[in-house]
Amino acid sequence: MQGLVVGLACSGGATLAGAWWCLRRLAQARHLLDTPTSKIRSAAQGYAEFYGLLEALPEALIVAPLTGKPCLWWRFKIEEYSSDGKRRSWRVVERGCSEGWLRLRDASGSCLIDPQGAEVRPATRERWRGSLRHPRGVAPRGLFGWLASGAEYRYTEERLHAGEPLYAIGEFRTSGGGRQGLDLATAQGQVIREWKGDFDGLLQRFDSDRNGRLDDPEWNRVRLAARLEAEERHRQVSLQPQQDHLARPREAQPFILSSYGEDDLARQFHWQAAGAAVLCLAGAAGSAWLLGLAW
Known part of the structure; x- marks a missing residue:
């Protein structure tokens, strides 16, 4: 068997x-x-x-x-x-x-x-x-x-x-060569994920009231800064051959x-x-x- x-x-x-x-x-x-x-x-x-x-x-x-x-x-x-x-x-x-x-x-x-x-x-x-x-x-x-x-x-x-x-x-x-398009939401999210990898540095940059956390207005500043950073990165890549x-x-x-x-x-x-x-x-x-x- x-x-x-x-x-x-x-x-x-x-x-x-x-x-x-x-x-x-x-x-x-x-x-x-x-x-x-x-x-x-x-x-x-x-x-x-x-x-x-x-x-x-x-x-x-x-x-x-x-x-x-x-x-x-x-x-x-x-x-x-x-x-x-x-x-x-x-x-x-x-x-x-x-x-x-x-x-x-x-x-x-x-x-x-x-x-x-x-x-x-x-x-x-x-x-x-x-x-x-x-x-x-x-x-x-x-x-x-x-x-x-x-x-x-x-x-x-x-x-x-x-x-x-x-x-x-x-x-x-x-x-x-300026050929690739920009998915702004995806690029912005990627920048924020990178910044979260150094959360102490993120707090130092955006925690204006120094309470050890990011409030809603401060998170809005993070998102705006990440959006500008994503646009600048795309511009730099587009300028490359x-x-x-x-x-x-x-x-x-x-x-x-x-x-x-x-x-x-x-x-x-x-x-x-x-x-x-x-x-x-x-x-x-x-x-x-x-x-x-x-x-």
């Missing part, structure tokens, strides 16, 4: 996981295909899609941690080989990902990208093995790579480089940075959805078979 319960739990989990992954990948593929490609200079604020070339930021010098190669973005994984006589497997012992901003340029302009939260799919991917927890230098090639095939550790490193093409889809926003940004969407929409184009990505997502659908059907068939045995 216990084996039947475990089997039903596994098959039911496979059914649910396959269904969820299938629907997720189909929805992501639809987002990619339905979102028109925009030029950076003329793109509307909100969810947008761009093609361009990666460009190095002048102040950024990034080196990949495993190979030591210069790049604009990296992600790595270190796995350790383990064996207990019966089971042999690779166990992840360390992983990491760079968080530095990227810059994408097309024929119309450039856009800064915050890669945090993005599904990054780079074309450059190296995998090799070695005997040290942290490798020294680049991946071995040819005969040296073959000799290391029985080593204790396996390394994987992915990178994005300057001059490479990039497909990007996410939340597009522009700051500076216009800067375009791409980041993770606030809603559940795909945020993808890829060396591969939209059509290739959509094709990969459709294949993954098909595989997930097969898993879902197999799990459902297994559950039905187990329930038949129970009856």
Whole structure:
């Protein structure tokens, strides 16, 4: 009976996981295909899609941690080989990902990208093995790579480089240049919340009768001062040069940075959805078979 319960739990989990992954990948593929490609200079604020070339930021010098190669973005994984006589497997012992901003340029302009939260799919991917927890230098090639095939550790490193093409889809926003509007109530509330963080300072500024609290007339002065402060901050931001940004969407929409184009990505997502659908059907068939045995 216990084996039947475990089997039903596994098959039911496979059914649910396959269904969820299938629907997720189909929805992501639809987002990619339905979102028109925009030029950076003329793109509307909100969810947008761009093609361009990666460009190095002048102040950024990034080196990949495993190979030591210069790049604009990296992600790595270190796995350790383990064996207990019966089971042999690779166990992840360390992983990491760079968080530095990227810059994408097309024929119309450039856009800064915050890669945090993005599904990054780079074309450059190296995998090799070695005997040290942290490798020294680049991946071995040819005969040296073959000799290391029985080593204790396996390394994987992915990178994005300057001059490479990039497909990007996410939340597009522009700051500076006088383009952004002012939500005065929200901005005023933000200023007041900041001031409340230093309540002693707030009392010192606005508690005119020094009774240790803010009365209604004093709170009115706080609100007026916060409104003026919010307007001044907006004016200062508007005077700054216009800067375009791409980041993770606030809603559940795909945020993808890829060396591969939209059509290739959509094709990969459709294949993954098909595989997930097969898993879902197999799990459902297994559950039905187990329930038949129970009856």
